[in-house]
Amino acid sequence: MSKSKVLFIMTGSIACYKACQVISRLVQNNCEVQVVATPAALKFVGNATLEGLSGRPVISDMYAAGNVMEHIHLMRWADLILAAPATANFINKAAQGIGDDLVQTLFLAHDFKRPFLIAPAMNKSMYTHPVTQKSLQTLREMGIEMLDSASGILACGEEGWGRLLEPDMILKSTLEALQKNASAASGSPSATSAASAPATTPSVKSSALAKIKVLVTAGGTQEPIDTVRVISNLSSGRTGVTLAETLEQMGFEVTLLQAHGSVKTNQVAHKEYFTSFKSLDEKMQVLLASGAYSHVIHAAAVSDYSVDSIEVDGSQYRPFEVKKISSNADHMNIHLKRNHKIVDRLRDYAKNKDLKVIAFKLTSHASADDKTAAVDKLFKSAHADYVVHNDLTDIDIVKRTHKFSLISPKATIPCDNLETLASELMQVILPKEAL
Numbered sequence: 001m002s003k004s005k006v007l008f009i010m011t012g013s014i015a016c017y018k019a020c021q022v023i024s025r026l027v028q029n030n031c032e033v034q035v036v037a038t039p040a041a042l043k044f045v046g047n048a049t050l051e052g053l054s055g056r057p058v059i060s061d062m063y064a065a066g067n068v069m070e071h072i073h074l075m076r077w078a079d080l081i082l083a084a085p086a087t088a089n090f091i092n093k094a095a096q097g098i099g100d101d102l103v104q105t106l107f108l109a110h111d112f113k114r115p116f117l118i119a120p121a122m123n124k125s126m127y128t129h130p131v132t133q134k135s136l137q138t139l140r141e142m143g144i145e146m147l148d149s150a151s152g153i154l155a156c157g158e159e160g161w162g163r164l165l166e167p168d169m170i171l172k173s174t175l176e177a178l179q180k181n182a183s184a185a186s187g188s189p190s191a192t193s194a195a196s197a198p199a200t201t202p203s204v205k206s207s208a209l210a211k212i213k214v215l216v217t218a219g220g221t222q223e224p225i226d227t228v229r230v231i232s233n234l235s236s237g238r239t240g241v242t243l244a245e246t247l248e249q250m251g252f253e254v255t256l257l258q259a260h261g262s263v264k265t266n267q268v269a270h271k272e273y274f275t276s277f278k279s280l281d282e283k284m285q286v287l288l289a290s291g292a293y294s295h296v297i298h299a300a301a302v303s304d305y306s307v308d309s310i311e312v313d314g315s316q317y318r319p320f321e322v323k324k325i326s327s328n329a330d331h332m333n334i335h336l337k338r339n340h341k342i343v344d345r346l347r348d349y350a351k352n353k354d355l356k357v358i359a360f361k362l363t364s365h366a367s368a369d370d371k372t373a374a375v376d377k378l379f380k381s382a383h384a385d386y387v388v389h390n391d392l393t394d395i396d397i398v399k400r401t402h403k404f405s406l407i408s409p410k411a412t413i414p415c416d417n418l419e420t421l422a423s424e425l426m427q428v429i430l431p432k433e434a435l
């Protein structure tokens with residue numbers, strides 16, 4: 001089955017980083033992606049990221065040697081053209097038929113036989129400006145598909161730049177448009193290889209990203225009582241595992257240190273496992289002592305206490321001292337001992353003294369002040385570079401929703417879901433040369 005060909009136009013918005021996720025997902029969904037980026041877009045994300053994700057050199061300059069006929073060739077090559085994020089500048093110029101750079105000329109070379117999708121991203125004032133509104137209308141009337149998140153943009157109030165439709169929604173619309181177009185061309189509903197194709201991990205890795213080694217912890221510790229019983233928590237490990245998967249897909253070199261019994265993944269090549277607090281602590285020491293890691297994302301749910309001793313009908317035991325404590329005991333007391341905070345020691349464990357620490361803090365029904373205090377405490381004790389905060393009220397197990405805040409000493413980025421957190425974290429970890 002041949003791959004679907006997507007011409008991906010990227011223009012200069014703060015939302016370019018989000019669009020990187022769309023490129024990655026398209027590749028996973030069996031699409032060939034050719035990125036054409038404006039010089040402004042390349043100020044927000046770098047060639048290394050775009051080439052790493054798409055596996056093809058980025059085209060930007062219309063007059064570069066070898067590029068001079070690209071606007072014609074690329075438009076003939078593509079099954080679909082997607083502009084994401086599309087700036088006000090791009091949209092307004094496109095509506096006026098201006099062709100003063102490669103992406104505008106590509107738009108002018110569009111033959112309207114294949115889908116052309118535009119995902120705008122701009123702040124409220126630019127979006128509601130009469131010129132932009134008129135341009136959006138003009139483009140819609142031409143038959144351009146607008147992947148608009150108008151209500152989202154209007155609702156963002158003073159949030160500022162860059163409300164792009166969520167990457168998953170852009171992906172969905174793109175795959176649907178590809179499928180529809182292929183079906184129309186062949187009369188067959190299954191003509192396209194994209195959309196229906198299972199997601200696979202992209203094989204291309206950017207050398208810049210592959211040099212970045214990230215250690216991600218996930219899941220909950222289990223504190224042994226005897227050889228068959230433990231004290232544990234309800235962490236599934238989903239957050240850490242999803243972050244590890246996303247970073248691996250992006251091309252980072254990831255080690256996932258996950259709890260036995262946490263959610264499984266076959267999308268992370270290098271996995272290690274832990275059970276108890278002690279085993280997690282020891283593994284972290286060994287891994288970080290290697291000096292290999294530049295970042296650690298510590299999402300594991302670590303027990304604050306381990307079992308010190310168990311008193312059964314007046315007799316005292318250490319964990320493991322008895323294989324299985326009798327089920328018939330009348331009186332039992334479990335004595336706990338306080339564990340140290342692993343997160344506070346990561347920098348001591350690390351050979352790389354420039355290690356970037358991304359810590360997690362879960363609070364329970366905390367007030368705004370309590371949340372701030374809890375996060376500040378973690379910044380101080382762990383010398384964390386970032387803290388991902390979530391409160392139990394941010395998690396809805398029934399609706400399967402989970403909100404986070406990615407906090408640095410300078411700013412707080414609200415993340416409505418795990419995918420958004422993953423893409424924000426990717427920005428944090430991206431090497432400078434890829435920006």
Ligand SMILES: Cc1cc2nc3c(=O)[nH]c(=O)nc-3n(C[C@H](O)[C@H](O)[C@H](O)COP(=O)(O)O)c2cc1C
Nearest residue numbers: 011012013014038040087088089090121122161162
């Ligand atoms: C930090 C920053 C963020 C910006 N974000 C946006 C944006 O989200 N949408 C937009 O239309 N313009 C945005 N701009 C302005 C564009 O980058 C600018 O209009 C540029 O000329 C667009 O060029 P292009 O359309 O050729 O990519 C931003 C500028 C800066 C400095």
